Amino acid sequence: MDVTTQLIKHVLNSSFETIPEKAIERAKLSILDTIACAIGGSNDPIAHFARRLGALSGGKPESTVWISGEKLPSSLAVLVNATVARALDFDDTYEICINGCHASAYDVPPALALAERDPSITGSELLSAVATAIDLHVRLARSVTTNAIDTGRDNMVAVWGATAVSTKLLRLEEDKTRNAFGIAYSHAAGEFQMYEEGAHTVALQQGLRARSGLESALSAMVGFNGPREPFFGKYGFYKAFEPDYDLDMLMDSLGSDYLNASISFKPWPSCRATHHGIDGLLQLRERHNFIGEDIVSIELGLNQRARSVVAQPRDRKWNPNDPVVARFSLPYVVSVAAERGSVAIGDFRAEALDDPAVRQIMAATMVEIDPEIDRTHGRDGNSPTTVKVKLKSGEQYFIRVDTPFGHPESPASLDDGMRKLKACAEMSMLPFSEKQLGLIGEFIADLDKRPSLAPLFELVVGGK
Incomplete structure (x- = not known):
């Protein structure tokens, strides 16, 4: 047959x-x-x-x-x-x-x-x-x-x-x-x-x-x-x-x-490739009890393929002026999660995109290729993501998320x-x-x- x-x-x-x-x-x-x-x-x-x-x-x-x-x-x-x-x-x-x-x-x-x-x-x-x-x-x-x-x-x-x-x-x-x-x-x-x-x-x-x-x-x-x-x-x-x-x-x-x-x-109402970063940030936020104004910087690491979708071109992903662009912006959604403790539909309304607190965190957010993740998961469209948060207190916290909530394994x-x-x-x-x-x-x-x-x-x- x-x-x-x-x-x-x-x-x-x-x-x-x-x-x-x-x-x-x-x-x-x-x-x-x-x-x-x-x-x-x-x-x-x-x-x-x-x-x-x-x-x-x-x-x-x-x-x-x-x-x-x-x-x-x-x-x-x-x-x-x-x-x-x-x-x-x-x-x-x-x-x-x-x-x-x-x-x-x-x-x-x-x-x-x-x-x-x-x-x-x-x-x-x-x-x-x-x-x-x-x-x-x-x-x-x-x-x-x-x-x-x-x-x-x-x-x-x-x-x-x-x-x-x-x-x-x-x-x-x-x-x-x-x-x-x-x-x-x-x-x-x-x-x-x-x-x-x-x-x-x-x-x-x-x-x-x-x-x-x-x-x-x-x-x-x-x-x-x-x-x-x-x-x-x-x-x-x-x-x-x-x-x-x-x-x-x-x-x-x-x-x-x-x-x-x-x-x-x-x-969360954004590209699935951003969910690893959101999940990781929210886990750290809950575990260590910090809020957006405590943050000095956020460093995110993932593979090249996912980065090209959710963090490039830089001028658009760090300055989303349209809800569709924002849903595909890793720095934006992670900054929203850091500031508000969640990511919701209302966070993509035109008036929400210019929130100064979110913009401040976004300016301090970096998205880089993680060499190990790129080596082991380089073909994946939705990449494992590392999240490193530095606080004004001097404390630093790190997590890697491979299977965020909603994945078949979670x-x-x-x-x-x-x-x-x-x-x-x-x-x-x-x-x-x-x-x-x-x-x-x-x-x-x-x-x-x-x-x-x-x-x-x-x-x-x-x-x-």
């Missing part, structure tokens, strides 16, 4: 009964986390742009735009919801590979849009589709062995995760599923320039690929065909774009080890997801009551027992 057929059969044949319990539970957290991030990001300018874009076309009212409550055709609702879920760069991510990927916020929005479009889809069916799609998405991402920092090709595989969740919930048979994967190849895209410039397309590209995955599945459903060998054909993805791939990373333990269980939860729970949901709701465009938030959490916690998803779509609309 060829590899593409194996992948398609994996998508078709996985079921709630065959997926490990750990993967099912992590799929619940992915759904809760994606909704939380969309609620938290709903008042960001990117979210407003996304809703305006969705409203331009209108059409059949199939699926809910979360928070605001408009009804749009499913593919447009997916575009808006996936973009808004990434607006803050707060959504979970797979970090145990060179490039990583934000699979949940690509794959959860089309899953929920289709479950609203078709009320016969059960909670257990949704969970199996989400776990399977994220597993495939991560496998494709980790099979790529070249770094996007070097090639400029970022996460081109994302469209196939959204395609997988869509074909599964549309209940397409094998031939149409194969066509959908072939059609999705024509939508595959991803570039790194958006990170270089801190552009809105960091979020919008997620919405575009999520919509493309759903539309690829719908195109196959109505009869379009696509290339039969989108991955390994003469001009398939791996030959045309990523010839240096690792087949074992794609296929190892397919069907038994669901990699969605290994994605990382984000406790995993989050649904309770952590609920705390994040409540924190995100404080920044929502429309208010959510404590009761409403609790009902969202309860619904998702028992998702495997839900005969329909219909009640959830009322709960994710604010202002009631």
Whole structure:
């Protein structure tokens, strides 16, 4: 059996009964986390742009735009919801590979849009589709062995995760599923320039690929065909774009080890590569009971690859004048953590970026390449980070963080997801009551027992 057929059969044949319990539970957290991030990001300018874009076309009212409550055709609702879920760069991510990927916020929005479009889809069916799609998405991402920092090709595989969740919930048979994967190849895209410039397309590209995955599945459903060998054909993805791939990373333990269980939860709304530094600074701050005004200097050490994303170019990362740039600025977020004891959504509002106390700490913060980390983890996009703090008292404290909270080795729970949901709701465009938030959490916690998803779509609309 060829590899593409194996992948398609994996998508078709996985079921709630065959997926490990750990993967099912992590799929619940992915759904809760994606909704939380969309609620938290709903008042960001990117979210407003996304809703305006969705409203331009209108059409059949199939699926809910979360928070605001408009009804749009499913593919447009997916575009808006996936973009808004990434607006803050707060959504979970797979970090145990060179490039990583934000699979949940690509794959959860089309899953929920289709479950609203078709009320016969059960909670257990949704969970199996989400776990399977994220597993495939991560496998494709980790099979790529070249770094996007070097090639400029970022996460081109994302469209196939959204395609997988869509074909599964549309209940397409094998031939149409194969066509959908072939059609999705024509939508595959991803570039790194958006990170270089801190552009809105960091979020919008997620919405575009999520919509493309759903539309690829719908195109196959109505009869379009696509290339039969989108991955390994003469001009398939791996030959045309990523010839240096690792087949074992794609296929190892397919069907038994669901990699969605290994994605990382984000406790802070910034690039995951900054979380090691935040975690380390906060540990030292709590352990040694100092505050921002006590600090003389902060020295951070990490590998070259991560440094190039979160500490270069220097003029922008030490003077972030835009929320997107600030989320990818290691000196900024560590200085916020030093001054305020946390990093929150409000710390990236335009008015917060000029806080004199944070700016003073940032000016005394250095980010250097740690030779040992670069030698042992030089290929990692999210690098272990050393944190050294010097105080006015003359004391110095040091820590190295390899696996910050949220990493698969330090995993989050649904309770952590609920705390994040409540924190995100404080920044929502429309208010959510404590009761409403609790009902969202309860619904998702028992998702495997839900005969329909219909009640959830009322709960994710604010202002009631």
